[in-house]
Amino acid sequence: MGQSHRELLKGSLDLLLLALLESGPLYGYQIVKELRARTEEVLQIKEGSLYPALHRLEAAGLLESYWEPREDGASRRYYRLSATGRAALPTRRAEWQRFTAAVAGVVGHG
Amino acid sequence: MAERGEGPFEAYLREVAAGLGELPPAARKEIVRELRAHLEDAVAACGGVADTVRQAEIVGRFGSAQRLGRALALARRGMVEGEAMRRVVGGLARWAVAGVAILVAALFGALLVWGVPAATPDNLTEIAGAYGRTVLPASAEHDLLIEVHDHATIFRVNDDRVPEIAVAELLREVQPGDRIYLTVYKRFLPADPQGRGIVPVAAIRTDTATYLALPAGGGGAAPPYSRAIIVVATLLAGVCVWPEVRATLGGRRRRMVTAG
Incomplete structure (x- = not known):
């Protein structure tokens, strides 16, 4: 992933995480894989950025987490949208779409 | 840096834990547990075996352990402070409800014992x-x-x-x-x-x-619903106060264990 992609990802990480978790609870490793798969490897989140973002969103009340045992007896921490997060997502999505449309309006007419 | 006999995973997790600073032990433990689960998933994804080189590659994707520890500590601090505030408010609310319940029980108890009406020509x-x-x-x-x-x-x-x-x-x-x-x-x-x-x-x-x-x-x-009210109010006070009592006793026990 190029440097410019990394910068773009940094600015949109919260929205990406909220959008990924809209379809159901995921744990950290799954989020990394899911993001890669859905963006055809264009966006690759670093674990060092993922976990602080997840914890920040949880602290903000947008996500909730819970532990669920794995088959081997250890546990994974799953994240899911809280009611607040679910309510906030449409607004954030609309803001993002307005923003990208505005950027495209400028960049697209070079 | 890895200590003697320590693999890259353990060394990384220890460094992250060191960066978590002032977070409560329970929060630190949860974070390390979560990261360990991620590392184990990564190992499972490469066939369930990872030698030292492979482990180093996996933790390399996490970036600097100190930076991750500090970032997680920063992200969690708000939550820890929020939890502490919620605990204080919850504790105060529980004590307030227990106080009111005890007051109600005492009032009805007093009525039951002393609240005997005086005879008047009318009654x-x-x-x-x-x-x-x-x-x-x-x-x-x-x-x-x-x-x-x-x-x-x-x-x-x-x-x-x-x-x-x-x-x-x-x-x-x-x-x-x-x-x-x-x-x-x-x-x-x-x-x-x-x-x-x-x-x-x-x-x-x-x-x-x-x-x-x-x-x-x-x-x-x-x-005489008074007796029922006294029982319910006393139970309510007990239910409200019990978590606080348990937390206090638990804290004292932990301190004794630590001191021991």
């Missing part, structure tokens, strides 16, 4: 009227015995007396200003095999005001 007339109207349930096995007492003298009315006579006796015995109770007993005729001659009917002991609120003939009714 004595009412009591007499209630007696006159009351048809006490009786059977072949038992009859009912009514006591009016002021804790010093007891005036008894048996249901085998003519109500008018009982009323006259009552008015003669109980003077205005007396603190009075009414109690209804179930009396077995003859005495039951255990030798109990008189058995209180449940929840009949009551003050005159409550007694007068009973329907005529309601000698067997059980009006």
Whole structure:
């Protein structure tokens, strides 16, 4: 992933995480894989950025987490949208779409 | 840097934990547990085996351990502070509810013990009227015995007396200003095999005001909700205070273990 992609990802990480978790609870490793798969490897989140973002969103009340045992007896921490997060997502999505449309309006007419 | 005999995973997790700073031990433990689960998933994804080089590659994707620790500490701090605030507010609310419940229980307890109304010409007339109207349930096995007492003298009315006579006796015995109770007993005729001659009917002991609120003939009714309220309020206070007590005891035990 190029440097410019990394910068773009940094600015949109919260929205990406909220959008990924809209379809159901995921744990950290799954989020990394899911993001890669859905963006055809264009966006690759670093674990060092993922976990602080997840914890920040949880602290903000947008996500909730819970532990669920794995088959081997250890546990994974799953994240899911809280009611607040679910309510906030449409607004954030609309803001993002307005923003990208505005950027495209400028960049697209070079 | 890895310590002697320590693999890249353990070294990385130790460094992250060191960067978590002032977070409470439980929060630090959870973070390390979460990261360890991620590392294990990464190993499972590459066939379940990862040598030292592979482990180093995996932790390399996490970036600097100190930076990750600091970032996580920063992200969690708000939550920890929020949790602490919620704990304080929750504790205060629980103590407040427990306090009110204890107050209610004490109030009803005091009413039950001392809240005996004083006899006045008016309420004595009412009591007499209630007696006159009351048809006490009786059977072949038992009859009912009514006591009016002021804790010093007891005036008894048996249901085998003519109500008018009982009323006259009552008015003669109980003077205005007396603190009075009414109690209804179930009396077995003859005495039951255990030798109990008189058995209180449940929840009949009551003050005159409550007694007068009973329907005529309601000698067997059980009006004093005071006892139920006292029980419920006491239980509520216990339920509210128990988590605080448990937390305090737990904290003391932990301190003792640490000191030991």
